[in-house]
Amino acid sequence: MEAIKRTTPASEAEREAIDGLLGPGEDHLGRDAIAGHVVRGRRHLLLPCLHALNDRIGWISPPAIDYLASRLGASPAEIHAVASFYGLFSLSPREPVQRHVCIDLACRAAGGPTEHSVDDGAHPAPCLGLCDRAPAAITIGGHDPEPDPGLAAVDRANDDVLLRRVGSGDPVDLDAYRADGGFSALDRARELGPEGIIAAVEASGLTGRGGAGFPTARKWEAVRTQPVTPHHLICNADESEPGTFKDRTLIENDPYALIESMAIAALAIGCELGRVYLRGEYLRAHRTLSTAIERCRSAGLLGSSAGFDIEIIRGAGAYICGEETAIFNSIEGYRGEPRNKPPFPFESGLFGQPTAVNNVETLMNVPSIISEGRRADRRLFCLSGAVRRPGVIEAPIGITLGSLIERAGGLPRGHARWSCRRLRRSGRP
Ligand SMILES: Cc1cc2nc3c(=O)[nH]c(=O)nc-3n(C[C@H](O)[C@H](O)[C@H](O)COP(=O)(O)O)c2cc1C
Ligand code: FES
Numbered sequence: 001m002e003a004i005k006r007t008t009p010a011s012e013a014e015r016e017a018i019d020g021l022l023g024p025g026e027d028h029l030g031r032d033a034i035a036g037h038v039v040r041g042r043r044h045l046l047l048p049c050l051h052a053l054n055d056r057i058g059w060i061s062p063p064a065i066d067y068l069a070s071r072l073g074a075s076p077a078e079i080h081a082v083a084s085f086y087g088l089f090s091l092s093p094r095e096p097v098q099r100h101v102c103i104d105l106a107c108r109a110a111g112g113p114t115e116h117s118v119d120d121g122a123h124p125a126p127c128l129g130l131c132d133r134a135p136a137a138i139t140i141g142g143h144d145p146e147p148d149p150g151l152a153a154v155d156r157a158n159d160d161v162l163l164r165r166v167g168s169g170d171p172v173d174l175d176a177y178r179a180d181g182g183f184s185a186l187d188r189a190r191e192l193g194p195e196g197i198i199a200a201v202e203a204s205g206l207t208g209r210g211g212a213g214f215p216t217a218r219k220w221e222a223v224r225t226q227p228v229t230p231h232h233l234i235c236n237a238d239e240s241e242p243g244t245f246k247d248r249t250l251i252e253n254d255p256y257a258l259i260e261s262m263a264i265a266a267l268a269i270g271c272e273l274g275r276v277y278l279r280g281e282y283l284r285a286h287r288t289l290s291t292a293i294e295r296c297r298s299a300g301l302l303g304s305s306a307g308f309d310i311e312i313i314r315g316a317g318a319y320i321c322g323e324e325t326a327i328f329n330s331i332e333g334y335r336g337e338p339r340n341k342p343p344f345p346f347e348s349g350l351f352g353q354p355t356a357v358n359n360v361e362t363l364m365n366v367p368s369i370i371s372e373g374r375r376a377d378r379r380l381f382c383l384s385g386a387v388r389r390p391g392v393i394e395a396p397i398g399i400t401l402g403s404l405i406e407r408a409g410g411l412p413r414g415h416a417r418w419s420c421r422r423l424r425r426s427g428r429p
Contacts, residue, residue, distance in 0.1 A: 010067035017052040018064070021045055022071050043072055046082060046333035051280075051314055054089050055141050058096035072333075085335040087125075087317030088140065088280050097142040100125040100281070102135065104242050106384040110134035126319070127242035128281050131384035132391050138281055153391035154249060155407055160394045161368050161378055162361065166253040172291045174299060177256040183301065185367035189264040194224055197268040197370065204369040206376035210236055210322075210359030219356055222346035223269040226354035233266050233274040234331075234350065234357045238315050238322035240279060246380040247360035249392045251278075251285040254364070255292035259302065259310060261363035264370060266308050269356050273309050277327045280315040324357040325349075383408040386415040 010018075019025065022045060049068055053060050060083045062076075069076040083089050101118050104127035108114065112135030115124045122137070130136035132153040154166050169176055177183075189197050202217035223231050235258065239247040251258060262274045278286055293310050296302040302309050313331050320326050321336040328350045330336035349355025361380055368374045379397050381404055384390040388409025395404065405411065 008063045010061070010063040011057075014053060014057060014061065014064040015067060017056045018049050018068055018071060021049050021052055025071060043074065043333035044331060046072060046074075046079065047313065047316065047330060050083055050086070050089055051316065054316075056096060058094045058098070058141055059090040059092060061093075082333065082335055085318060085337075086280075086315075089316055095121075095141075098123055098140055099137055100128065100140055101137040102126070102128045102130065104128075104131075106131035106243060106390070107135040109385045112136070125281075127240070127244075129239055129245045129248050129279060131243055131245055131382065134384060134390070138283065140281070140283070153389070154253075155383075155389060155391050155393045157394065161374065162250065162364055162380060163253075163392065163394045165257065166249065166392075171253050171255055171288055172295065174256065174292075174295045181371070182256055183260055185371040186260050186263050186267075189267050189370050192370070194268045194270065197264060198224065200370055200373065201268070201366065204365070204374060204376040206362065206365050206369065208359055209361035209365075209379065210357075216358065216362055219346060219358075220265065220268045222344075223354045223356045226347060228347075228354055229270075230273075230353060231269050231271045232350040232353060232355040233262060233269060233271040234324070234327060234355060235262055235274065235276040235360060235363055236322065236324065236327065236357050237276050237278045237282070237285070237360050238327070239282075239360075240319040240322050243384060244382050245384075246382050246392050248279075248282050248285050249380075250360050250364055251282070252288050255289045256296070257364055257367060258289070258360060259292060259296055261366045262310060263302075263306075263308050264366050265356065265358065265363060269354075271356075272307060273311065275331065275350075276310060276312045277321070277331065278312050278314055280317050286312060286314065327357065328355070386411050388412055 022042065046068070050060060053064050057064070065076050065079045065083065069079045072079070084091055099122040101122045101124060102112060103115050103118065103124045106127070118124045128136050128138055130138070154163055156163060156167060165180065192200065198217050198221050201220065206216045207213045208216060237247050237251060239245070266272070266274050276289065278289070289312060293302060293312070300306060315321050315330065318336045320338065321330045323338045324345055325339035325341065326336045329339065331350060345355045345357055347354060349357070365376045369376060377397055378394055381393045381395060383393060383404060387405055390408065393404060393407050
């Protein structure tokens, strides 16, 4: 059957959004006068291009799909398949700026709407990772949307390690971070070298905080010793599990610590470009981390002179993209579907090359392990819903649920069938 040719070309605004990332096309159809394999080698720019269209126009139109396809050497059907995979993109007309309103558990408990009672024009959304601010909503789209919800709530304690800088000043003040000992762990890591770093992480007992609990040192050693190069590091900041907002809290409040942690991890595994796969809805975290990365580049702490750089990849509303092999497909410009294992990421991950994927909290444990030889025996817990003070709490692994609820101010009046003390006495965890 003959292919149906669309006659409407992409609008000027659509072409500008795409050309802003790919550079101008060379002929009147926007085609590039460069070899096909070079054009196809830019497929990893598909997700950023779709974001650029969605932010500027509000939706991904058929002519925009055709134009993108011609610029990336792919078929329109392939581009359509990717665009339709992500919840934040629309394939039908809508306004560039959209309101997404959470209809998940903590927000419902705080009086938020259901799928059927969301205001006209707003989009019902699964947990937005803002459960500490329930009922939550965000605005997405437009040129430079203001990230409306404020910094995440925390319950600080004097012996906090992971949260110790949270809420203690301007998170993007690089001088303040350095004055507080920032980047001294990276100096120490350079003295230790890759094997020394991995030995210190192994001695700390650090295991993954992203779900599977895999020993971090073993993962890094497996990547470090792979003969194939380059080696990749991906910080998994997709955080879409309903009720979780710890990674957002860390990035919004302590972005330089994440950058330093990634630089140490990169030294350990032999990587020159780290990527943060950041949940698309985390606008404030995106802004904070982008500013911190820029300031580190200006100070020579990132970029070619430092031998290591970091780029942020914005997710686009797909829970499954938190799974590590789905992240590879998403970054490469394909539908964010998981791959079969084996092969495992340490041997064949991003672009088929050795890759370490680590959760934000896992990485943020690393500086104090390197500089103080600390044991990794603390974790972050997210408390929301029926507690008086929702927020993130740092506590030793093994803390009881009753103690956590007590630190979050206990249950609100009318919610408690069991008081915290009775919970503890009952022996319930
Ligand atoms: C459906 C699914 C969703 C996941 N989502 C996340 C996530 O949002 N963040 C995360 O760090 N790990 C997530 N994981 C786990 C990752 O696949 C991976 O194990 C983890 O990022 C490795 O980092 P770690 O060793 O530091 O924990 C998810 C796994 C599955 C199966
Ligand atoms: S933001 Fe609404 S439940 Fe998490």
